[in-house]
Amino acid sequence: TTRTPEFLGLGQTTETMPQSDSAGDVIIGVLDTGVWPESKSFDDTGFGPVPSSWNGTCESGTNFNSSNCNRKLIGARYFAKGYEATLGPIEESKESKSPRDDDGHGTHTATTAAGSFVPGASLLGYAPGTARGMAPRARIAAYKVCWVGGCFSSDILAAMDKAIDDNVNVLSMSLGGGNSDYFRDSVAMGAFSAMEKGILISCSAGNAGPSAYSLSNSAPWITTVGAGTLDRDFPAFVSLGNGKNFSGVSLYRDNSNSMPSALTPFIYAGNASNATSGNLCMMGTLSPQQVKGKIVMCDRGVNARVQKGAVVKAAGGLGMVLANTAANGEELVADAHLLPATSVGQRNSDVIKSYLFSDPNPTATILFEGTKVGVQPSPVVAAFSSRGPNSITADILKPDIVAPGVNILAGWSGAVGPTGLAIDARRVAFNIISGTSMSCPHVSGLAALLKGAHPEWSPAAIRSALMTTAYTAYKNGQKLQDVATGKPSTPFDHGAGHVDPISALNPGLVYDLTVDDYLNFLCALNYSASEISTLAKRSYTCDEKKRYSVRDLNYPSFAVNFEGRTTSTNVAKYTRTVTNVGPAGTYKATVTSDNPSVKITVEPNTLSFGQVNEKKAYTVTFSASGSAPVNANSFGRLEWSDGKHVVGSPIAMSWN
């Protein structure tokens, strides 16, 4: 990626980061659409031998053989038996029955996590710079599980099975499949086994935001990653015939000067179609007679944004203005459209529409401004980023963290153009796309960096370091914003906050977790012996005499659920144990809350550590007096600090 290293404080080069010899021994397994091995991001110059721990291989298949792997891309496998069993044999003329990535998504996520340095990267001149992954010294193993027709759980499980055997250290999974109990969810089950082997599993939270309860991958042994913006934008203005200008974004590159600089006739798609959903610019719905030679305004939704542009182009349109609706609000996602086009937010689109509907001869033009950096405020939580509360286990706060996931430049497949459309004949080495798919590998790579710096840390300790050092306010002290509302975001939107890798390298204290802790958590969920056995691959008997509580899981965040319809005082107690991973010191607790009717006490509120790996426990008690409206939420934060380190935990309180 370009820009995100600087945005995250990693700098242009690795010199700003400690690079121990073990950094090159960290292996990131990426379950996705495969890999385009010719990408310069997989250059292995300067890499030592493949780590001796590596058990994987480079499988051959369509347009792919073992020589496609090297000391950077050390493994590549594909899994299609489940896919073929359901949908029939793979059409090898359309997609490679091999690890080769014909889609681009897998190459994008893999290079985001751990791509090598590539100077002079850009997409059609946009987002220029030196591209690199978050852990440029780490090795990559690609596991292709997603095909044209989707990603099937039998294939995903097979890939996780192999990745565990292959000895990856981090698993990056930018995919999801709804919301079901952990013992029915293949990703959760495979992730449990991976966690047991010391593998950190980073998954995307999903793109179903800003609706509440829209998360996927919410098991506590998974690191669940939401998405935020960068301080980078790609402005492209709409200039109307009435002299007014409206800001938008675009990645269109006008090589042929097809966009006239003069004002051009402008029409609303809904008025250029006989179809009921003509406003959406679906295939075959626009009237060429009405569209030809004009700029067309299309509403966002249903079909792909870039396909709307292709539909306008096919109908003879000269350009497109893509209008956000209430579902997207002011969130602008830039696309490499096939014709001059820009995306505008809902407020601007409403004003533009009123001009279109009131002016007898509306005209417009689009002005492309290229790449702009330093945009503030940033980051803001992306509207599409899935949100809590956690619908499977309300007492575990999810997502865990947010990372860059909007307009991310990273490596791309040579088999497909930047829009992914079949008619897009352009080929690019890098593409700019958005999603929690993009934020997930940022965290995967950062986790690999931490693993390289602290090989002895468990997956839970690495996640804890990333979470407790995440930030929730801008440098000016204002709280992180949510683009969906324009207001401060909450822990249900950003989890612990935005990742800050430099601070995560030296977190001071961590909340560690063992396999037994997770087994006790399953007991607290009242899982049956059979359900635990399905999930954990072992017979584990919950002690009937023991009182298990989800609140006792040593998680670095707090999701407190109160009974809403009661006049008595609600009391919730949480126990936590912190492990010192820094120098000796004394930490003091500070609690902030936006709800004064909830009394929050920490006991003890001072913890002294004399040596590394020393553990200390504390209890947090939340006392809510009186009733509160059902579905009300309040938020707060607990911080432990020794004056040098700040170990922060988000608090979400809900009345159900």
Add this chain to the structure above:
Amino acid sequence: NTDVSHPKTTPSTYIVHMAKSQMPASFEHHTHWYDSSLKSVSDSAEMLYTYTSAIHGFSTRLTPEQAASLSSQPGVLSVLPELKYELH
């Protein structure tokens, strides 16, 4: 009913979770036990994958009736239908 698309007769993929610790001593290897369990409900069904590290079990194509029958076999913890996941 000769409708081949009838859901009761149309096979689909299932992931079968096995309690490996309950494998009878008569089996030398867990894959033989998995195969024997599968053959008890279908002569023709074959395993797509056997899983050893992520889960204990296998995936296969079964009719809903066969899946229900398999789920009641000794050592079978659950028989879950395949799910389609999507990229984010």
